[in-house]
Amino acid sequence: MHPFTAQTSVDDVSVGIEPGEIRSVAHSICRGMFAGRDRPAWEVAVHWLIAGLITLTVSLATLGNGLALQPPDPVATDDSEPVADEPDPSEEGEKAENAEEGTEVDAQYDLSEAMTLEDALRQISAVSDVEFRHPLPEETPVMPLPGPTSFWRALDHVLDEASLDIDPYGGDAGTLRLRPSQSQRPRRTFSAAYAGIFRLEPTVVTNRRVLRHPVLSGLSVELEMAWQPGKTPISLSLPLDQIRGLLDSGEVLTGTGGATLDVATGRDIPLAIISVPLQAPLQQSEKIVELIGRLRMLLPVETHQFEFPLESATESQTVGSVQVRPEGVRLNEQLHEVRLGIEVDVPPEAMESHRGFLLDNGVYAVDATGRRAEHLGYQLYRQVKNGIGIAYLFDLGESAAGWKLVYESPTRIIREEVEFRIEQIPLP
Known part of the structure; x- marks a missing residue:
């Protein structure tokens, strides 16, 4: 049952609280009991003991009521669609949608051993490569979440446990900034699809x-x-x-x-x-x-690193549906202008969107010692129906000799x- 209609009495728990929500509710009650002050080790132990007792009590009540209130299984007739079982929140990872070949089921997150905010976010980062910034102590306790489950289900669970929310304008492409959630904000796991x-x-x-x-x-x-x-x-x-x-x-x-x-x-x-x-x-x-x-x-899927030595590259490289062709290096005042031609084998009507995607791709230069130079800006000098010509500016010193260009791009587009x-x- 959805939280907007959830019941609060123990007698109705089998129809008002889903099994996957019991642990989170118990933990929220305990967190409120000890909020507002530093917590010594003995209080943390009491926290988990009370949470366990509440979970056991509610689970037993759920079992008892469930035996009495369990309706008969729906039967599909020839004139109707088969009726699906009510989804179990504990089986969060099984709901990831897939529609095309190459789509990965996003059910790789297991927080069953994560006891603190630091542990939980670290495990999410290890799989997703997404970093997190937040204002809370790293040892903030969270309730473990058995997996496997998806990125958003795992993250929403952790944010609910820590009373955090996402600041959509405070991060960047690989980082999410977290902030304290508003007092009347519904739990993220309850309000999302x-x-x-x-x-x-x-x-x-x-x-x-x-x-x-x-x-x-x-x-x-x-x-x-x-x-x-x-x-x-x-x-x-x-x-x-x-x-x-x-x-x-x-x-x-x-x-x-x-x-x-x-x-x-x-x-x-x-x-x-x-x-x-x-x-x-x-x-x-x-x-x-x-x-x-x-x-x-x-x-976009299947990212590849295209590498070209800046002093001598002339041959194009093709991987998947993307072709990258070096089109020369020239001095532009004190900077080096590196030109690339990029073509994508996609339907012409979709190219307007793809141009923006190509401009977001990562590009940098690396010298023989591994020193990395980020580009200082770019300019489009050609647009065609299936590609672009783009010039990147780099500060490479007196010469581009010994430098190579690295261009990172997805190589396949799926619908x-x-x-x-x-x-x-x-x-x-």
């Missing part, structure tokens, strides 16, 4: 009635859509004709406003805010029971489509 590399959370719901022109009336759901850092889509869209919103009154709302909602993506800020337009409800309703839709995207399902959205 997960689909592949994406995390979706409703933030604002607006119901608009236009009295003089009822056809302009509508319901709008604002979604925060985040993707895993380092896996930025090249293009992302939401087909509005595939949006369905089931209300608690039984009414079904469909998407309005056009065929497709295009979502702007960027590497440095790994999220976007979108507004999903729906029909205005005709009946009085309190919530959207399910909001269902699909995301279509192009994803992917995933379904998302957001439950229990309150209406105004």
Whole structure:
């Protein structure tokens, strides 16, 4: 059951609290008991003892009530779709969506031995290569989370345990900055839906009635859509004709406003805010029971390092669908201008998005001693239907001899489509 409708009495625990939530609830109670002061070792031990007792008590109550309240298994008939079992939050890793060959199931995170914030974030970083900055002590206790599970489920669990949230504008392409969560902010694990590399959370719901022109009336759901850092889509869209919103009154709302909602993506800020337009409800309703839709995207995969000696490189290199060709090195005042021609074998209609993706690729120079020089800027000097010509500026001293250029780029683009399902959205 979703948190917006969760019950709090022990008698109703089998239908009001999911099994995977019991540990987190127990831990939150204990954390509140000891909040606001430094905690000696004996208090930490008491913390875990109380959490264990609460977990055992609620689990036994859940088992007892579950035996009495367990409904019969639904039976699929020839005229209906098979009814899926209710998802178990403890099996978080099994929900990752895959739609194309080459898509990796993002269920590699196991926090079963993580007892502190430092341990948990370190284990997430080891798999994802995402770094974290936060204001809390590294020894802040967190509840372990058995895996395997996905990136967002693992991270949301840790942030809930530590009462942290993500500052979307405080990090960069490989770093997430964390900040204390607001006092009335719902738990991240309760309010989010997960689909592949994406995390979706409703933030604002607006119901608009236009009295003089009822056809302009509508319901709008604002979604925060985040993707895993380092896996930025090249293009992302939401087909509005595939949006369905089931209300608690039984009414079904469909998407309005056009065929497709295009979502702007960027590497440095790994999220976007979108507004999903729906029909205005005709009946009085309190919530959207399910909001269902699909995301279509192009994803870059299989990163490769193209290396060229700057003093003599002339031959192009092709890996996958990407060809990189050195086009000369010249002095530009006190700097060296290194020119590259880059072509990508993709459908022409998608190239506008790919140009931005090519500009985000990593590029640097390395000398014989391993000293690294970052580029100081770039300029496009050619744009064609399937590629670009780009010039990078480097400070390499008097000569480019002994230096090599390293250009990092994904070498394959895959099309992917995933379904998302957001439950229990309150209406105004």
